[in-house]
Amino acid sequence: MLEISPLTWGVTIGFIVLLLAVDLVLAAARPHHVGFKEATAWSVFYIAVAIGFGVWFGLQYGNTAGTEYFAGYIIEKSLSVDNLFVFVIIMSTFAVPDKHQHKVLVFGIVLALIMRAIFIALGASLISLFSFTFLFFGLLLIYTAVQLFRHRNEDPDIESNLMVRGARRFLPVSDDYIGGRLVAKVDGRRVVTPLFIVLIAIGSVDLLFALDSIPAVFGVTEEAYVVFTANAFALLGLRALFFLVKGLLDRLVYLSAGLAIILAFIGVKLILHWGHVDIDESIPEIPTPLSLGVVLGVLAVVTVASLIRTRAMPDEKAHAGSLTATKVRVEVRPRPGADQEPPH
Template sequence: MTARKAVKFVLMWMSLAVLFNLGVWYFEGSAKALEFLGGYIIELSLSVDNLFVFLMIFTSFGIKKEYQRRTLNYGIIGAIVLRAIFILLGIKVVNSIHWILYIFGLILIVSGFKMIFGHEDNKDYTDSKVLKILKKIIPVSDTLHEEKFFIRHGGKLLATPLFAVLIIIESSDVLFAIDSIPAVFSISTDPFIVYTSNIFAILGLRSLYFVLNALHEKFKYVKVGVALILMFTGVKLGILFFHIEIPIVISLATIFALLVGSIIISLIATRKEKKDEEEVKLKKVDL
């Protein structure tokens, strides 16, 4: 999928989310519509960082673009199922143990700090614990076999590196859900709102991935914006202990400002770096 085509699909999925939100507003009222919008923006924002992880996983295993599509499709299906399970369990826990929200808040704040100060930009996923566990369950071949997940070699069933990538992606999505779902809980604990906002964000992930794949170098500071969103939602949950509740409109404005601000800063920084590189080249030519 080309970047231009991917952008069109991203806009299509976003348009569908907006239409759905209008339906929520019509049938459920403005408060629920704002909750859906907040949940959707949070999930979409956090998905960006998750997609960067997907990109690193594919890069680590040397998976070509033409073979990534199938893995992403299965990954998204898995994410939809996992979200349903995590959301239902999460809401049940929150309804039973309300103070768990404060724990969720702490987790989000810690995750935000780790995202900013962690060093996983060049992580090698070919040496991951998930892969080591997988190899104990089923042998993994050393070479790709197009889009196949399994092959038979010498009478033995082998998993391909593409299947290993799928498992690692699914495992990373589990970790991602630990951050994203509590973050959405800072906006709403309505199962319908939480799940639908998650699903609409997830449905556009494949297209968004191909956009980021083409333009990821231009969004180098988006990760910081996402981390700040995590910390903000963590604080939002934490201060509930003191019976302080940040209005949803302010929450939406803050989240939107952090995301858009990080994108703008990234673009400015990228343009400046490009300009500096061109100046260096010109100086070398003059010499």
């Protein structure tokens, strides 16, 4: 186990909070359309930060620790692309105006980080107390992989989300976004705007993604610090990545199948590790460098195969995949004047 000092934890969390604060200030102070050049610049910046941290971490704590971090980061980054699919679906379902999407994504990332921090703490505690937690995590990932593969050509039905339906039922919701506010007064009555419902939808989806991504990264490392930083740096670049690749997501038709393979592979890795620890040391384990190679190989094959497929069949579109069968696919067109201020 690595000896990570409280000072290192504090500086790391402070740095991540600082980056989030900059994003929040920019989103609140200047709502605007994020163009390709801006999205590219931010994406390069966040990838450079993640790589720079990994290099420092490897030099400070050894090559094995550095390899575990980069493996965890790449796994989380690949799984975060599925987040982007769902974010696109949520944005279109609720017709979020383009200039407010920046704010929605930043709040979504903050919610995701909070939920992942909670799950990381719980997961690390369970692993330290019960070695069969690896078996549980492995079976969970394999089950998730099977469900994702079975429903790889479907999209989650956001409108049927329990939390979204509950919010619509018990809260007064305005028709318009009212300048991107979460709560506003309309005709003397306090209401929540659709942006508030969007955040509930993203928060509940983040919760589901945390249930998959945390066990996945524990498949390459048992260090809570590595799990947290890999998640944090992968999520921090999610906002810029959304604006950079949202036009290309429809072409990644095999992504859900690829992610299902990655999750199943890590699930098997966790089960083998449990068997090695609890049953017999002769049971082989999958080393982290091999895991990193498999993940990168699957992502490369999926990307190339998807581009070849969509080039041959331009009308074919990718789907986010779902863990349960969806009876209805929601297709919502933006309402005209969705961001107009209410008449005074």
